[in-house]
Amino acid sequence: MATQTSAAVVLDQTAKRGPGRQAFEILHDWITTVDHKKIGLMYIGYALFFLIVAGFEALLMRIQLAIPNNTFVSPQVFNRLFTMHGTTMVFFVGMPILFGFGNYLIPLMIGARDMAFPRLNAFSFWISAFGGLLLYFSYLGGDGLYGAGSAPDVGWFAYAPLTARVFSPGHSTDYWTLALLLSGVGSIGTALNIVATTICMRCPGMKLNRMPLLVWLYLVMSMMVFVTISPLTAAQIMLMLDRYIGSHFFDTQAGGSAVLWMHFFWIFGHPEVYILVLPAFGFASEIIPVFSRKAIFGYPAMVAATVAIGFISLSVWAHHMFTVGLGAWGNTFFVFSTMTISVPTGIKIFNWLATIWGGKIHFTVPMMFAVAFLFQFLVAGLTGIMLAVAPFDWQLGSSYFIVAHFHYVLVGAILIMIFAAFYYWYPKITGRMLSERLGKWHFWLFFIGFHLTFDFMHIPGILGMPRRIYTYEADRGWMILNMIVSSGAIFQAVATLVFVFNMIASYFKGRIAGPDPWDAWTLEWSTQSPPPVYNFAVIPTVESRRPLWDLKHPEDPDTNYEL
Amino acid sequence: MSLRDDWLCTASYIQSVTHNSTSIFAPAATPAQSAYGVSMLVLAITLAIFCVVAGLLLFALLRYRHRPSNSESGQEPAQIYGSNQIELSWTVIPILIVVILFLATTRVVFSTQRAPKPAESIDVIVIGHQFWWEYRYPKFGVVTANELHIPVSDPSHPTPAYLTMSSADTDHSFWVPRLAGKMDVIPNKINVMWMDPSTPGLYLGQCAQYCGTQHAKMLLRVYADTPTQFAAWIAAQKKAAVQDPNAAAGQAVFQHNACISCHTIAGTVATGRFGPDLTHVASRDTIASGSVPNTPANIRAFVDNPAHFKPGVLMPPMHLNEHDLDLVTAYLTTLK
Numbered sequence: 058m059a060t061q062t063s064a065a066v067v068l069d070q071t072a073k074r075g076p077g078r079q080a081f082e083i084l085h086d087w088i089t090t091v092d093h094k095k096i097g098l099m100y101i102g103y104a105l106f107f108l109i110v111a112g113f114e115a116l117l118m119r120i121q122l123a124i125p126n127n128t129f130v131s132p133q134v135f136n137r138l139f140t141m142h143g144t145t146m147v148f149f150v151g152m153p154i155l156f157g158f159g160n161y162l163i164p165l166m167i168g169a170r171d172m173a174f175p176r177l178n179a180f181s182f183w184i185s186a187f188g189g190l191l192l193y194f195s196y197l198g199g200d201g202l203y204g205a206g207s208a209p210d211v212g213w214f215a216y217a218p219l220t221a222r223v224f225s226p227g228h229s230t231d232y233w234t235l236a237l238l239l240s241g242v243g244s245i246g247t248a249l250n251i252v253a254t255t256i257c258m259r260c261p262g263m264k265l266n267r268m269p270l271l272v273w274l275y276l277v278m279s280m281m282v283f284v285t286i287s288p289l290t291a292a293q294i295m296l297m298l299d300r301y302i303g304s305h306f307f308d309t310q311a312g313g314s315a316v317l318w319m320h321f322f323w324i325f326g327h328p329e330v331y332i333l334v335l336p337a338f339g340f341a342s343e344i345i346p347v348f349s350r351k352a353i354f355g356y357p358a359m360v361a362a363t364v365a366i367g368f369i370s371l372s373v374w375a376h377h378m379f380t381v382g383l384g385a386w387g388n389t390f391f392v393f394s395t396m397t398i399s400v401p402t403g404i405k406i407f408n409w410l411a412t413i414w415g416g417k418i419h420f421t422v423p424m425m426f427a428v429a430f431l432f433q434f435l436v437a438g439l440t441g442i443m444l445a446v447a448p449f450d451w452q453l454g455s456s457y458f459i460v461a462h463f464h465y466v467l468v469g470a471i472l473i474m475i476f477a478a479f480y481y482w483y484p485k486i487t488g489r490m491l492s493e494r495l496g497k498w499h500f501w502l503f504f505i506g507f508h509l510t511f512d513f514m515h516i517p518g519i520l521g522m523p524r525r526i527y528t529y530e531a532d533r534g535w536m537i538l539n540m541i542v543s544s545g546a547i548f549q550a551v552a553t554l555v556f557v558f559n560m561i562a563s564y565f566k567g568r569i570a571g572p573d574p575w576d577a578w579t580l581e582w583s584t585q586s587p588p589p590v591y592n593f594a595v596i597p598t599v600e601s602r603r604p605l606w607d608l609k610h611p612e613d614p615d616t617n618y619e620l
Numbered sequence: 621m622s623l624r625d626d627w628l629c630t631a632s633y634i635q636s637v638t639h640n641s642t643s644i645f646a647p648a649a650t651p652a653q654s655a656y657g658v659s660m661l662v663l664a665i666t667l668a669i670f671c672v673v674a675g676l677l678l679f680a681l682l683r684y685r686h687r688p689s690n691s692e693s694g695q696e697p698a699q700i701y702g703s704n705q706i707e708l709s710w711t712v713i714p715i716l717i718v719v720i721l722f723l724a725t726t727r728v729v730f731s732t733q734r735a736p737k738p739a740e741s742i743d744v745i746v747i748g749h750q751f752w753w754e755y756r757y758p759k760f761g762v763v764t765a766n767e768l769h770i771p772v773s774d775p776s777h778p779t780p781a782y783l784t785m786s787s788a789d790t791d792h793s794f795w796v797p798r799l800a801g802k803m804d805v806i807p808n809k810i811n812v813m814w815m816d817p818s819t820p821g822l823y824l825g826q827c828a829q830y831c832g833t834q835h836a837k838m839l840l841r842v843y844a845d846t847p848t849q850f851a852a853w854i855a856a857q858k859k860a861a862v863q864d865p866n867a868a869a870g871q872a873v874f875q876h877n878a879c880i881s882c883h884t885i886a887g888t889v890a891t892g893r894f895g896p897d898l899t900h901v902a903s904r905d906t907i908a909s910g911s912v913p914n915t916p917a918n919i920r921a922f923v924d925n926p927a928h929f930k931p932g933v934l935m936p937p938m939h940l941n942e943h944d945l946d947l948v949t950a951y952l953t954t955l956k
Contacts, residue, residue: 132833132931212830218807219790219832309807315791316809349684355702380793380804380828382811385733392725396718400711407710410677417686417697428681435673439666446662446721448655448728451801452644455793455828521642521797523828526836532640533824610696618701 091175092590093160096182098486100157103186104150105557110193111145112553114138116546119510123543125531135527136210141192143213144233147329148240149189151471155336156181156247158478159275161486163251165581165588166269168260168597173253177246185243188236195232209233212525214326215296217307217318222300231300234293241286241293248282251275260580262599266360269579269602270353271339273360277367278335284371285328292321316381323374331370334466335363337474338405341427344481345409347577348424349416352603352615355408362401362408369398379450388447395445402438406431421575422496426477429504433469437462440515455525458518464511476503476556483560484574488586489567495559499552506548513541578603642824644797648844649773649815650780651732651800658728662721669717732801735814738778742770746785748792748805750831750934751838752896752909762857763884765896766909769843771850773816779847780816790832796825796842804829817844826910833932839910860887861899862954870951873944882935885955895935902955908933920949 087095118138121129130138160178164171172178192209199207209229211219220230255268255276268276296318298304305311307318346353353359375383375391383391409431418424440462444450453459476499483491517535529535573582582605584593601607601615647653684697746768747754756763770781785794787807794813795802803813817823827838845853863871874880875889882895890898901907904914908929912918921928924945926935940948 132836136830136833136835210833216791216830219830224790224832312808314808315806350686350696352699352701354700355707358702358707380802381806382803382809385730388729388733389726392729393722396722400714400718403714404707404711406673408707410673410680411700411702411706413677413680413684415697415700416684418681418684419686431677432674435670435677439670442666442721443659443662446658446725448725448732448801449659449662451803452652452655452659452797454802455795519644521644521795521825523793523795523826525830526826528836530640530839533642534640613699615699618699 091171091179093164093172093175093178094486094588094590096178097157097159097161099186100153100160100182103182103189104154104157107145107149107189108154109553109557111142111150112550114142114145116550118142119543119546121527122529122539124540125529125536127528130527132527133207133210136212136525137208139525140209140212140215140233144192144209144236145189146467147213147333148237149185149192151333151467152240152244153182153185153189154475155278155333156185156244158340158475158482159251159336160247162482162581163254163272163275164258165485165584165592166272166579167255167258167263168580168593168599169254169258170592170596172250173258174250178250181243181246181250183243184246185240188239188243191232191239192236195229195236199229199232200227214322215318216322217296217313217315218309220296220300220318221308221310223310231297234296234300238290238293241290244282245286248279248286251279260597260599266357267599267602270342270356270359270363271336274335274339274342274363277363278332281328281332281335281367281370285325285332288321289325292318292325295321316378319378319381320374323377324371327374327377328370330463330466331366333471335366337430337471338363340474340478340481341409341430343577343579344423344427344477345431346412347575348419348421348427349413350419351412351416352606353408354411354414355404356602358404359408362404365401366398369394369401373398376445376447376450377454379447380454392445392447396442399438399442399445406435406438421480422491422493422500423477423481425497425500426473426480429500430470430473430477433465433473433507437465437470440465453518455523456518457522457524458515460524461511461514461518464514469507469511473503473507476500479556479560481575482581483563484567484570485581485586485588487564487567488570489563490570490574491563491567492559495555495562499555499559502548502552502555506545506550506552509545509548510542511545513538513545517542573605576609578606580604640824642797646798648819648821648823649799649817651813651815652798654728654732655801658724661724665717665721737782737814738780740777740779741814742779742781744768744770744781744783746783746794746805748785748787748789748794748827748831750789751827751834751930751932753794753838753840754788754896757854760854760858762854763886763897764857764900764904766839767841767843767904767906769845769850769853770815770817771847772818772820772844775818778816780814782812782814785811785813791829792827792831792838793829794825794840795828796823796840798823799825799842802828815842817842820844820846820849824910834930837909837911837930839906841906841910856903856956857900859900861885862956863887864951864954867947867951867954870947870949870954873940873947874951877938877940878936879938879948898952898955900955902953916949916953919952920945923948923952 090096117130121127121135195208207229209232211225211230218224255272295306299306299308305313307313309315342353342359372394373391376395379388444453444462480491480496517538520534522529522535570586572584572586580597583597603615607614607616645656647656743759745756745758753766755768771779773779785803785805786809787805792805793802794805799815799817800813803811821844823842823844825840827835880890880892882892884891884897886899906912907914907918908922912929923938925937926933
């Protein structure tokens with residue numbers, strides 16, 4: 058302890074930089090930084106940029122689909138739009154924004170001064186960022202040196218043999234492959250860093266069973282990244298070999314297997330959904346207790362459920378392949394494994410419910426988003442059970458029902474919790490509160506838009522509308538529904554603009570937050586807002602899961618109760 | 621808009637939904653029917669779960685909201701850390717629900733995918749192409765495209781259609797929602813599905829796996845014929861192509877252009893396999909895999925520039941002059 062304190066004193070006496078910093082100096086500072094907070098913010102900023110880009114792509118698609126036989130965009134452009142939208146949202150919005158929050162929060166929550174490997178951290182960010190730029194550079198370079206160029210149009214899961222050179226000439230598929238390869242390398246690097254940090258860098262007294270749930274969820278998520286990104290990377294390399302040196306892994310024209318690609322992709326692709334949703338669970342597990350003013354209910358059960366989800370999610374991938382012809386026994390196995398995962402997921406929802414039960418709920422903006430998350434994730438889980446029923450999936454798979462289902466997870470649960478996380482941790486990051494008034498506008502506009510879009514999107518699927526069609530027949534009765542779906546997209550776009558405006562305006566004019574604006578209990582609220590470079594002047598020592606609760610309630614500390 | 625107009629609008633909308641319906645909730649064959657049955661069970665169970673959980677959640681949010689007026693508003697609520705009994709109960713109850721759902725699902729999976737094949741079933745080979753469907757009836761020696769004819773099946777004397785499916789290029793998926801759930805059509809893989817429509821009629825659907833640029837207009841039309849209609853259709857399709865002397869000039873244009881490299885017209889020099897078989901193209905209701913009605917004007921426009929109806933189609937524009945276009949159109953319309 059003594060040495061740490063003295064180091065902090067030295068650091069505190071570092072001369073403050075003057076106000077007149079050059080733009081170049083600031084830029085240099087950010088590009089060369091290895092500080093987990095700055096890297097986290099760069100991840101978040103980069104992901105927000107791509108969120109706007111991919112959201113705009115979604116808007117264009119919804120304009121095209123608002124009426125049947127629309128000619129707003131050509132089929133070629135539409136196919137590129139859904140490919141780029143899906144790829145961007147999963148790899149260059151979802152992953153980086155969650156890694157960004159993880160990077161920022163994990164050291165602060167476990168009382169550490171940085172991640173375990175700061176340089177690896179910077180490397181991981183920059184290589185992922187390069188992947189995203191490469192993906193979008195395909196708009197210029199996709200066709201090779203001649204012509205105008207084009208982006209990939211093979212869908213975000215790029216089923217073979219559509220990616221073979223005979224069906225996908227030019228370089229657009231190669232940009233897609235390389236972008237995912239690079240982003241995968243970055244993801245593995247950051248996951249490694251998160252695991253090492255949580256295992257090795259916890260402050261004195263923070264045993265594994267005292268870690269904030271968010272850190273637990275990130276730990277499990279990062280372990281899953283190791284297992285799932287590897288097959289994806291392997292598949293990308295095999296695809297490159299197919300395309301350039303004439304191997305035939307997926308080249309069906311020469312005896313390759315299209316189904317092999319599906320297995321490779323979905324053994325990555327399904328756990329990926331849980332990789333994205335576990336951090337959202339983490340945000341919920343921090344925000345819901347604070348605004349219910351109660352400790353999380355059933356902490357050990359929450360940890361056990363997380364680990365169970367991590368394991369089971371590795372065995373469910375072929376429920377994306379119920380229509381591939383795996384046979385009755387194959388289908389039955391994946392029906393079983395998929396239904397099983399609903400048990401630990403249910404445990405989580407019930408524990409959040411029990412946390413709220415008997416509390417004093419403060420409906421701040423982060424809590425409003427968290428409550429919407431609870432309802433929407435419940436619906437997403439239940440439609441997931443429907444899709445686990447293989448005969449129901451034979452009908453609903455690849456239809457708009459499934460598009461509605463996974464957007465309920467990705468937008469209704471994950472993006473909603475990301476918004477909650479912004480409202481909750483923005484004061485810590487910037488030292489200023491986001492405007493509650495604008496936040497409520499953001500919430501309600503987004504809430505209305507989300508439900509207009511994704512509630513009504515289930516129905517065309519039930520009425521037989523497949524996904525990934527650039528237009529549809531006028532006589533199928535899908536038009537009014539599609540129009541409602543498209544109108545909801547406008548609300549969501551406006552809400553997102555309100556959110557961006559709020560973030561910019563509050564940075565300059567927001568109320569000063571102070572170190573602990575929410576009267577919260579985890580370690581990040583014990584340091585200043587924004588936290589100093591070294592996070593904690595004195596490395597804290599904790600004795601329970603809620604160190605700040607113990608400080609604020611010495612008469613009734615958690616140490617009396619926890620097992 | 622008055623209330624009455626509103627109502628009429630809704631009514632006509634519902635009618636349009638039911639008329640050309642591709643709803644999975646209007647099953648017309650056993651596989652779709654059994655999927656519908658288990659769907660209703662899972663819908664009922666999930667709806668019940670939703671009502672209970674969302675109800676509890678809503679109750680908790682209202683009951684336990686923070687009331688600033690309350691005299692104890694400054695105090696924190698009682699801290700409760702968990703309860704093993706409660707955790708156990710909400711683990712065991714979902715497990716029981718899962719077991720029920722799993723057993724119900726398995727029953728339908730096996731009854732559909734392991735159904736014994738009746739002796740009098742109709743075999744059809746389905747080949748998916750970018751962006752059309754090839755159908756071959758090996759027992760009858762019939763080859764056709766895009767409009768599948770199968771007989772209705774009488775439960776006392778079942779004659780289900782067994783579709784043996786593969787793809788010539790990319791992945792496709794055969795989905796006619798009212799007859800059966802989808803089955804993917806994959807190169808280098810043979811998949812089998814069956815359907816036994818109970819009532820005659822036209823059942824619509826479309827390719828349900830993204831297969832390339834023109835995936836959206838790779839439509840499916842399944843005609844469930846009465847046994848006599850089906851026999852008559854087979855007899856007509858087995859015949860060689862009509863050789864109408866009045867259309868000889870058009871036939872000559874057809875045979876002296878690239879048409880014959882991709883299309884077959886049985887009994888002529890046209891033996892291409894890349895595009896749809898045109899032997900009896902005039903007997904079909906639609907062209908361009910179901911996207912437009914089969915009229916001389918549409919045929920002419922399609923031959924002139926196929927991308928006019930289907931941008932991204934693999935057939936190139938034929939660059940025929942107006943006169944030749946008329947002749948070829950006249951020839952194709954004789955191929956009853």
